[in-house]
Every structure is written in structure tokens, then in C-alpha cells.
Amino acid sequence: MNVLVYNGPGTTPGSVKHVVETLRHFLEPYYAVSTVTAKTLETEPWSSKASAVVFPGGADLPFVKECKPIIPLLKQFVSKQGGVYIGFCAGSYFGSGRVEFAQGNPEMEVTGSRDLKFFKGIARGPAFNGFQYNSELGARAAKLSCLDGLEFSTYYNGGPVFVDADHYDNVEVLARYIEPLDVSYTDSKDRLSIKAPAATILCTVGKGKALLVGAHPEFIPKMLKRSDDAKFISDVVNKLETQEESRLKFMHFILAKAGLTCNTNWEMKREPGLTPIIAATAPDKNYILEDFENNIAKHTSNIENKADHVEFKDQNDTFDLYLGLDKYEQANATLVDKDVIETSKPIILSNKNETFSLPKAAISFNIQKYFDFLSPNNSIGSFLLYGEVVTSTSSLLDNNKTMLSCLPENTVLHVGSVQVTGRGRSGNSWVNPRGVCASTAAISLPLKSPKTGESISIVFVQYLSMLAYCKAITSYAPGFEDLPVRIKWPNDLYALKPDYYYNKKMSLVGKSFDHTLVPLTDIEPAYVKVAGLLVNTNFINNKYSLLLGCGLNLTNDEPTTSLKKWVDILNSERLGLGLACIPRIEVEVLLAKYMNYLQILLETFINYGASTILPEYYKYWLHSDQIVTLTTLGNARAKILGITNDYGLLIAKELMSGSDSCFTGNVYHLQPDGNTFDIFKGLIAKKAT
Template identity: 45%
Template sequence: MNVLVYSGPGTTPDSVKHCLESLRRFLSPYYAVVSVDTRTLAKEPWASKTSLLVLPGGADLPVCKEFNGAVNSTIKDFVKKGGKFLGFCAGGYYGSSKCEFEIGNPIMEVSGPRELKFFPGIARGAAFSGFQYGSEAGAKLAQVEVNKQALELDQEFSYHYYNGGSTFVDADKYDNVEVLARYTDQLSVDSGSIAAAVVYCKVGEGGAILTGTHPEYVPELMKKDLGNSQYNELIGNLLQTNESRQHFLRALLVKLGLKVNDNELVRPRLTPLTLSSPIPGNISNILDQLLANVGLSGDDHNLLVGNQDTFRLHKGEDTQNSHQLDKQEEFEDPDTVIKELYVYTDSLPDRKSTSFFDIPTYFRLLQENYGSLYRANAGSTLLYGEVVTSTSSMLDKNFNILTNLPSGLVCAASVQVSGRGRGGNIWINPPGVLASSLVLDLPTNYTHAPVVFVQYLTSLAVVEAVKNFGQGYEELPIKIKWPNDIYAIKPEYFGREIHKDDIEPSYVKISGILVNTNVIENKYKIIVGTGINLFNAAPTTSINSTIELLNTLRNKRGESSLPLITQEELLAKYMFYMGKLFEQFKSLGFGSLLPLYYKHWFHTDQIVRLQDHGLIKAKITGITEDFGLLKAEAIDFYNRPTGQKYLLQPDGNSFDMFKGLISRKQV
């Protein structure tokens, strides 16, 4: 599920940044925390895939201009049906029935009704005097008294950054409102019966939390101002009291019913990258290409500057610095920091170079699968980092570097701090998720089948890899959801007899695929990104968890247990099948792979409803060999064909397996 953070007119960049960082720390990997604009909220069917909508701080009048009418109606309907809303500062004003801000101030006064009305009363501010737009002049450390019973917290007080927020007037007098925290300092405005700083509002089946303070502000992200000693002192005080803020914010998210980490998951610092290959001359050729076409810069002439990232080159034989996944006090911006890259031209990294992945073992296993290694083999060149931003982004967003990388190079990581999926979803994935992005070249004059089929053969390669580890692995209940997601059976359904009509709800996603394509000098430069849940239980289940369930069943049958799969084994096997299937695809098109694809997918003879055609009942019959369109045949009440047939596009439609609908995405 998604957590959407609005980033558009009315929000400030700092507020959005702190929202994204804080929520990812507490909600990854259970939710994808992503920023969205007005268009997404107005046009996309986001509500069914979203747990929480967040409105950061800023100014609420521009939000009124963006949201009034249809967007607000969608938000209210989302919450009433069980969704959650979290409004910080200006988002707190906006979620109330009426905003009263700086009444009597001819320059700053804002007053009027608001449409959401989650809090049925007035949000009045600024609670403390001195606020100035675009300034920290009125910022202060706000102490709030915690409703320990409502939030199930032991602490009596919490300390937050404050800058212009409201108090919720007479909050204790409304039946649907629970005061979660109140200001302890004297306010500059009339708060009514209680100086409410944070409130929870029950709204239909859902709920909203509105705040006047900023419990989402992470002090280590706040930059000191040499000309403002008062603000610098504020940052120091926030750092000293940070634990109270962390516990408080976590409790707010729990109050909203979200699945939250026990402790704040601080984004780990990036670790060095290694570039290596067992094929003689392979890395030297890549390096020569990069030097000739991109060049090096910097004082030491060792900076490789990409379109998005900058890499500092080192010889692989140099000693790498020790990098741990422990919490770091100094905040590191992973998108702008220089990435350290160790290039191994004459050897492979030794086992001690990386803690989570044995590079020599991977190459040995890869060679055992292929028989012999060549430069064009998928996986024959490895760019690996224990902690990276995103394997796909490092390739796709650095076009000038990508141009010089060979087909078959794979970028892999044990942890991604900016993992990316469809729709721009971003999350932190922990150890246990095997993340990789493979570079593949395909001539633009290739005529056997369109590039869209690469996503199909990728999902097929993952499933084939897992089910061909040896005798017994073929029993693993792992399937393909059209067009390219991979699902495993939910633990609670394992070993139970499942009716055909119920098979899909009993499965859960364990792998996603994202394919990006660039055109460079008469060839497609394809980047195939995958994230595979190998041994992490959250947020769903994993391959090794499924193997353990199968072993329980096998032991009851008197059969031996199947060994669990390591990262090195899975990446080597996946690369082998990816290379094998890609070569078949290039020679014969995807038609030759269709029988194997159907063997592993959910949807043979599945009955669905076509939403864009009056909810017509239809049966899935396959996919077309030319453009990968999903084929559906209309049926009547008795499941008899009517003769009407439909073709649906994989990228223009959303296949919601849990509702049995195929619907065109709104644009």
C-alpha cells in the first residue's frame, strides 16, 4: 500500500522533505511513501491503493485553490470509507471546518470555511506570535503535554519544531474529536476550553490527525544559520529532546492504524560500489570507454560526473573504508553525495570487501550455470553496492554513463534507500530484498516483437530461476500476475485446498519489475529493474519463507528439506535464465515463450469484469503475440461465450486481481 505526501502549491520544500524522510523511517518497508501532485489526486485512482494521505506544512490558501470541489470530495470519500489523513501545521488548518489565521493583521489575515471539515471547529493561529512567511523568525521549540492514555505512551511531554501552527478551538467539546496533545506555554490566541495542539478526528470508517506543531521535523536535517543564533539554539534543543518527538510521531502513526517499525529506521549511509568481472579485459574496456566519452574531473581527476550522480573512482586494489548499516548522527543526502566507486581491472573483490554479498562466489555460480562466460552474457559484469540509492536510477538517470556500459552489466544491491517502482513510488528496502538492474541491448530494427515483452520474459526468468534450483523447488507456489509481478502464496493459505475462484486473493506480491528503455545509436538500451523478496518477511512474505513452509509439508511426507537460497545463488540463476530467455526472444520473438508464460501465470480462464464496458463479464483467454495485449472474451450469465472479444493494454489498464476488474487507468 501507498502513503501519499502532497507536494504542490501550498507546501514548502522543507515540509515535504521532512514528511518523506520521517514517514519512510517509520513505515518502510511496509508502505511506499511517495510525493504526489494535484493531478495525481484529481485524475488517478489512488484511493484503493492508499493507506494514508499526508498534507505537509506551508500555506493552505493555495491548497484550497487546487483542491476545492472534486479533489476534496475524493479525499473525504477516501477517509469516510476507512482511509487515513494526516495534516501537519497548514495541513491542520486545512483539515478543519474553519481557518482563522492572524485575524486583524491586514497583511497576513486568512479566514474562512474549509471543505474537508474533519475537525468540526475552528483552527486558530498563529498559536504563538512572531510568525513570518518564509522565515524562521517565529520558530520555537514547542512543549506539548501528551495524552498518554490515548497514545499509549509513558512520556508526559514531547518537544516539536513550531512555526505558525494553530490550536484547535474547544476541541474537547466535539464527540468525534480526541485531544492527543495540548500546548503547555501561554498562547497568543484564544483556544477555548483547552489549548489543543494535536487532535484525532473520527470520520466515518476512517480518521484524521491534525497538528499545530511539526512532530515530523527531523532535527539532523535542519541546517544551521550562521546569522541566527536563536534558530541554531532551537536545533540544538530539538536534537537533545529528539527521542520524545520520535516516540510521539510513532504513536500518531499507530493511532491511525498503520503498521509501524518498532524503532525509527534511519536511512543507512551509502557504501562503496565495486565494478568487476571475471572476463579478462572486460572492466578495462568499460573504463576506456568512460574515459574517452565522459572524462574525469575534480582536483585529483578522479570524478566521473553523470547526469544525476557523481562517482569518485578508485583502483580496486585500494583498501576500502569500513561501512556499516548503523545509525549515523550526520545526515547524508544520498541523492547529492559523491558515490565511491572501486574499479577492479585485474582481479575480483575478495570476500571481505562486502559484508552481505560474496562476489567471487556469485561469478563462480554464474559460470557454472552458463558453462562459460562471455562479455554479452547477462550478469557477466557486476556493479555492486551494499547500500545504494536505487540500482535502476543509477543507470537510467546517468544517461551519459549508461551509453558506455555493455549489454549484460547488472547493478545489484543488498539495500536501496531510494528504491523505485511504478508511479514513482519510493521506499527503503532492508536486507533480504535482492535488488538488481540489468542492462540489455536490442537493435531498433528488431522486428520479431516489441520491447514491451521484455517485462514479460523478466518475470518468467525470475520464476524459472526459483523453480529450477533442483528437484522439489518446482512445487513452490509462486506465480506471475499479468503482466510482470510475481506472487507467492500467503502463509495462512499454504497447504490448504484453494478453489480456482479464490486462488488470487490467497497470493501476495513478492517481486516487482520496472523496465526503462532508452534509444542510443540505433539500439534500445533497456534497463530491467527487479526487487525480489528473498529472505525478508516484511511487508508480505519471501521466497525463503515459502521454502520453509514447503519444507514443513515435505517433512510430513517423509521427504528431505530443500536448502534455502542465498543472494549469490538467486542472482546467478536469475541472470542465467534472463540471458537464456532474452536470446530466445531475440531469435524467435515472445510467441515461442508463451506456453511457458501461461504455465506460470494466474489467469488462464479467469473470469473478470470489464469496467470500461459496463462491467461486462469476460473470460481471460491469453495475450496477443504482436503487442502483448490481454485477450478477453465476453460471456453470459451461464459463462457461455457471446462472441464479443476485447484486447487490453498492459500499460494502459490496471488489473486489480482482488476485485476481478480490468479497468483503464484514468489520465
């Protein structure tokens, strides 16, 4: 499920960053935490696949203007669908019934009703004087007393008190301000009956919850310490650092109270900062590394020779090139306590004939094993970039065009064991935890086929890439043909839900998984996503330059399922039948097989066109004869028959009203409307015949 963080007018970059980092710390891998715009929330069917919507700090008035169209959707998501709304500071003003901010101050006063009304009362602030927009001058370490007895100080900057919160039957006060406030926290005549001022409240709204937080417990002291304001650091941040354990306990407490599932190791330190990227090739292909070095020297203008490495600046990042794997620890030391986005990224080029031996604690990918299973005839995947912890295997290449153009053509596979800014559709980003295989292959395609002279339609690359991955999985070893994985158009990999398998009392061993065992009407409840492909396209040196980024749930079962889970299920079946177990999947072997199939499929496609690969694609997809509703044609129903050979559109024949087998004669070509949550809702239909 998704936790969607609003990132648009009204938010500050710092608030969004702190919210996303903290929520990922507690909620992944159970939820995918990503940012969205108001437009996304207005136009896409997000609510059925989201558990929470979060509004960070900033300014409430721009929220009101930008988010007016989605107010009914947010209300329905919470009250009717049982979702959770979370508002920090400005987000809590926005979620209340009335805002009274800086009353009497003509430059800052904001007073008025609000439409969400999750808390029907007044959010009044700033609770403490001194607030200034885009400044830390009014920031402080505010003391809170929590429902569970915990007392601690947390970052505060302009947030409200929830007036008379104890008077509302649907409100539970989770934390109160301890220190005297600079605004009134009650409008009751009987002040003696009012408890201490409410700083954090949980409102029950229909089937759902609204968590409104006046202060900023989501702010991370370590990140605040990057401020240039020495007084702010000494007066506020240093104090907050001593309260870090309590802050984490409080965040876990309020998220759990709101009904969200927190991970079990939330008290532990998050994944470390970045680690160096190792650049390696098979021993007989060292010339690829030499070509890369030469291209950097020739085509990079912002290059500087340092004492032990070469530094060059690209469009988005700065890179430090080291020679020899013995420099790993030295390069790794430069990344300690550094911002993962802003720091220079070390790349270590392996020496000729160097063995890929590194400290065990520093690497969880066997580079030598990868090359052992990569076909010696392969160009694709023959240049490996591997990092234990990386920003994003796709973004690192896509955002640095100079380095991308310097990489030897059709060779690179970039792999990361952990991605801290993994990239998805619509610019969404998240952490890919351990157990998710994150990789990006860089390939080039000519504009026309050298064999046929026909123009090449790059839309098919997403099909053949996911087909290659699917083939690598199902042919990993004898018995893997029973693994219930299939392709959801156009480029997602789905696996059967274990719960569906158990409820239907299915048996799969020896059946080469026939997906027709699952009715087409059960696709949505029966299958869950285990991998997705993101294709980024550039035009370099008069060729298409494509980045094929993929994240696969290999051993991590959350939030859906994993390949490991299905290996275990099949082995349980096999033991019951007296058969030998199939082996566990090793990431190095799987990626090598993926590259081997990708090379073959790409060559076939370039030379002979899409018609040569589509029959095999159909064997692995879920959609033959699936019936879809065409909302752009008055909810007409049509049956999917295949994919066009030219532009990769779905072919669908319109069904007669009330029939699943009789056709009107109309044939449509279908394409998605940009919807990222459910590709089959809102299909755009163009009449073909």
C-alpha cells in the same frame, strides 16, 4: 498496504521530504510509504490498498484548489473504509472545519470554511507570531505536553491551535502547547473550564481516524542542520537535537494511536548513509572493467583527476572512481553524514585477479559466489555493480545517461542490499529494507531481429524478464517447483498467501504447484505481491537501452510475505512426509540463475520473436480463462485467452450475458489505462474481430 503522501501544489519540498523520511522510519516494512499527486488520488483506485493519506506542511489554500475533486474520496476513505488521514501543519488546517490564519494581517490572512471537517472546529494560527512563508524567521522549538506525560520541544513554523478541541466528543487531545500563545485557543465564555491549548488531536470520523498535528514533530533535526542560517541552527536546531529521543517517542505514540503498526526498532538509528559501489567481473572478463574505464575517459567531459581517484560529473550525480578494493574504507569515509541524494557516489573498480574480500561489516553479498553460479557463457550480468546501501539501482543508471552509455553493452547487473530511494511506477519511491532483493539489469536490443528481419517489440521484455525470475525461483533446487509463485500480468510476481494456504488446508509438496488449485475468482484474496518489475527505456547508439529494475521479498515478510516464508512452509510439509528439506535461498545464487535464464530468453526472443516465449509464459501466469469486466464497454464480461504476438496485448473473447462459457463472437485486445493500483480495473478494450 500503502501510506500515501500528497506531493503537489501547496506542499514545500522540505515538508514532503521530512514527512516521507519520518514515516518510513516508523512504518516500514509494514507499509510502503510513497508520494502521490491529487490526480493519482482522483483517477486511480488507491483506497482499497491504502491505510493512510498524509498531507504535509506548506500552504493550505493551494490544497483547497488542487484537491477539490478528491474531497469526497478522502471523506469516504476515512469514514466509510476506516482509513487514516494525517495532516501536519498546513495539512491540519486543511483537515479542519474552518481556518483562521493571521487574521488582521492583510498580506497573509486566510479565513474560511473547509470541506473535509475531520475536526469540525477552528484551526487558528499561527499559534506563535513571526511566521513568514518560505523562511525560518518565525520558526521555533515549541514546548509540548503530551497525553502520556511526556514533555519536549519540537520544530514549529506557522501551525495552528485547535480551538476548544475538548468540547468535541469525537476528539482526543494528544498534546498541548505549554507556552503562552499569540492567538486565542478558546471561544468559550467559561475560560476556566478550558484546558491548555490543543496542539495535536485525534478525531474519530465514522470508521476511521484523522490525526491533525499543529507543530512539526515529523521534522528531523539532523536534516534541519543543513540550513545556511547560523542563527536558526543555534537558536532552534541545536535545542531540537537534545530532544530527539522524545521526538521519536512522540511520533511513535501518535502514529500508534491513529491505528498504524510501527516497526519494532523505531528507536534505533535508521539505515546508514550510502556505501561505495563495487564494480567487479569474473576473473576471465576483466576486459569489461577496462572498457568501462576507457569509455569514461573518452566520453566524459566533466572529468578531473584527484590525488587518489578520478571524479566525473554526470547529468544527475557526481561519481568518484577508485581503483582497488583496498580503497573501500577510504571511499566509505567520504559518505559519513552526507545527504544520500547530493553526495558524490564512490565506485570502486576491482583490480585484475583481485579476490572479493571486504570487511564483513561492510558487505552482505558474496560477490565470488555470484560469479561462481553465473554461467561462464553469460554476457548479461557479467559486470556486477554492488552497493550495501544505494539510492536506487534503477534511478542511478537511468538518471545518468553518460555513465549508462559508457557501460559495456548487455553486461551490467546493479544490486543493492538496501535502497533508500527505491523507485516504482508513477515516480513513487520508498525504502527497500534488508531482505528485499533489489536489482537492475541493463540490456540493449536491436531495432530488428538479425535472424528474421522483423521489428522487435520491446513491450515483451517485461514478460520475459519476469518469466526468467520465476524460472530461477522454481528451479533453484529440487523441490522448489512446489513454491506457489506465479506471474500477474504483465510483470508482477505473486505468491500464495500463507493464510489462504492454512485456511484451505492445502498440501503442495510433490505437486509442482498447480495454480488451478486456486479458483480464478480467488486470485485477489489468494495471492499477494512479492516482486514487481519496472522497465525504463532509453534510445542509445541506435539501439533500445532497457533497465529492468526488480525488488523481490526474499526474506522480509512485510507487508505481504516472502520466499523464505514459503521455503519454511514447504519444509514443514516435507518433514511431515519424511522428506529432506529444501535449502534456503541465497541471494547471490538466485540472481545468477535469474541472469542465466534472462540471457537465454532474450536471445530466443531476439532471434525468433514473442511466439517462442509466450507458451512458457502462460505456464507461469495466473490469467488463462480469467473473466474480466470491460468498463469501457458498458461492463461487458470477457474471458482472457492469451497475449498478441505483435504488441503484447491481452486477447479476450466477449461472453454472452449471464454465461461463463458461451461467446458473442467479439474478440478484444486489452491494455491497461495507466492504473497503477489494480491493472485489471479500467482495461481499455479495442475490438479485433
